[in-house]
Amino acid sequence: MRTTTYDTAAEERPRAVLVSLVTDEVKRSGIDPVYSLEELVALAETAGVEVLTTLAQNRETKDTKWFIGKGKVQELKVVADELGANTAIFDQELSGAQVRNLEEELDLKIIDRTQLILDIFAQRAKTREGIIQVELAQLSYLLPRLSGQGRNLSRLGGGIGSRGPGESKLETDRRHIRGRIDELKRQIGEVEKHRTLQRQRRKKSGAVQVALVGYTNAGKSTLLRQLTNADVYVQNQLFATLDPTSRTLELPGGREIVLTDTVGFIQNLPHNLIAAFRATLEEVNEADLVLHVVDASSEMLDDQMKVVEQIMEELGAGGKPQIRLYNKKDLCTPEQLELLPEDEGNLRISAYDEKDLEKLMNRLQEELTGGTVTYRIPAARGDLVSQLYKIGEVVSQEFEEEDALYEVRLHKGESEKYAYMLEDYKVQP
Template sequence: MQTTTYDTTPEENPRAILVSLVTDEVKRSGIDPVYSLDELVALAETASVQVLTTLTQNKEKKDTKWFIGKGKVQELKVIADELGANTAIFDQELSGAQVRNLEAELDLKIIDRTQLILDIFAQRAKTREGIIQVELAQLSYLLPRLSGQGGNLSRLGGGIGARGPGETKLETDRRHIRGRIDELKRQIGEVEKHRTMQRQRRKKSGTVQVALVGYTNAGKSTLLRELTDADVYVQNQLFATLDPTSRMLELPGGREIVLTDTVGFIQNLPHNLIAAFRATLEEVNEADLVLHVVDASSDMLSDQMKVVDRILEELGAGGKPQIQLYNKKDLCTPEQLELLPEDEQNLRISAYDKQDLDKLLNRLQEELTGGTVSYRIPAARGDLAAQLYKIGEVISQEFDESDILYEVRLHTGEAEKYAHLLEDYKL
């Protein structure tokens, strides 16, 4: 067992010991347990928890009753008494029975990683959609764990029957939660319909969408704010922003695109959360281009990129055109910078550097511009000439008898919408 102690701050609630169990299964998963525990510390601090110490237990497999084993639970009890802890937060997901057993033995509030992340999301959700999604994730998490909630689930009344006055509070709670989950899913279904209509309108208008994705705290919201002057919350915290934000962004050639910020990803992101936020994350699937924002200064850069790529694959967006933005280059050492690639698909930037932002805007314009096509349009067909300006950037025009020769650099989106109208005039 390893114990790492952090400096304590003035007494406040909750005061927690963070616990990690490293099993053979965890080792096989490829998750770095040390980094995961450090991330749990950051999550706890984001949730305004005072972290007293962390405790790591190595074990072949988890104890079905006590999770870390009865002997280690006793050690945890001694440490908690010594430090005055009132909470224990576990880096892995616990069953309802394990929570009940640990709470009874330790007399502490027991939280696991999923519950902690859900709590942070509940604090961050501001829009109706975000609030619905968080509640759905919380109830989906709670439902299979109801049997671990102890005294709150006592019988309602007499009688032996399984229904009516004799049914248990547990069964009532489950029925109520299932009903609420169904209602929330219905509401999210409405959100999805609304989003689908928005996407269809965007496609009809030829609007191009670019999605910002990345590990939490990589700097997506800062980048959105600096590029578009968006009024978004920016803070050096995990999950500083939760609800997606879309803003119009003007490229150097004058063309406007939609830039959308998405919720940050994290190692061991709860599946209930991915499922609940699928409607929001679907925006990534509809994007014409994905900007993967990476914290270039992070020691865990490679692992964080793998997490993002894996979740994009789960969402079905793994094959999208993508540009990697190695952000926070100003925080990198010369050695770190040297290891970062720099080419058409990889840019080193600082969201606060205007030259870097200009470089990104020019790169976006290149990426969202197709090849160059020549058209011969009759001079009398002003309507067709107007379409040329919709499908791209007119580079040159020459008069040839009664026709005008146009050279056009096509734009993604608009070209797909209008090009068929001009097919017969292509050279």
């Protein structure tokens, strides 16, 4: 099928009113509606939208026809007309019928939070894998809503909410879209097989993997760049990078590890997106250590940490060894800094501070070291000495008649692979 792409220069820039509905269900969920709306503003601006104003409504439950009440729809119409808006973006997910009803009543393009996030991902995806994953997520989201999308797509012919698959795909019947979804899932399966083989090769070689995870815009990509001189895109915006990047990092003792940056998390991250990116996010599951990067300067850092932990649990990686990095300490007030813990499992850092990076590297060295063991190696067994250097760092050596005593600081990963070959030569404490 032909894919229609959207040229932002050729289309009118979206000018939007942002709308939030606060129901009893939202209050029970623990989500802060004020912060969520502020985050929606940041998401919209990241997507290239001009945000004109915001509206919020409190109701016990959502309106099945209008989502917000009929009276609020009329208020939204007046505000949109006065400000010259061409789009309304809702902070919660809408059904196809609600999109259709609102669109016809308001004569605006209607977008919800999920569609907005998917649109940003469509802009950010650069690799074949990322593009496949985003298209799968978009089509899975749109399939049950096709009845509410026809006029929306034909009237504006592109733009926010319709990037990626393109209007020609979305206006075909459900059967063809289901066929496309099946094909994309098959391609994702191939990606998953490839990643599994890569992980198996890394394990066989004894390579240790460390994964960077965190809320979007916490500074993961900056940290990766500062530690490894990686050529990665760094920008102060949500979802600045999408495709995962792995780089080799040499620790102070000379050992090399693989450091992988993963996609940033966000509250209400669309389930379709988590499902589509599961092959990529499996890198977190397979990591020997997780570095949870937190924006220490954010007033919502506790909520952001909870979101990351919940998604980690959902991925099955909740029990992974973890070090929490309170990043952007240079942007914190003295009062904020005082509240941040600093111990074996928590470090306060700035990704731009060389001393903090050195402190982090030393902490990684400690965490990825499996203790110290002494081996007695016969002088004639030079082949075993080479194995010692594979399983860790030789701290000292002494010679006793026909033998040599080697004190070795073990490396996790390598020691688990090769130590059995040296078991008979271990000196018992």
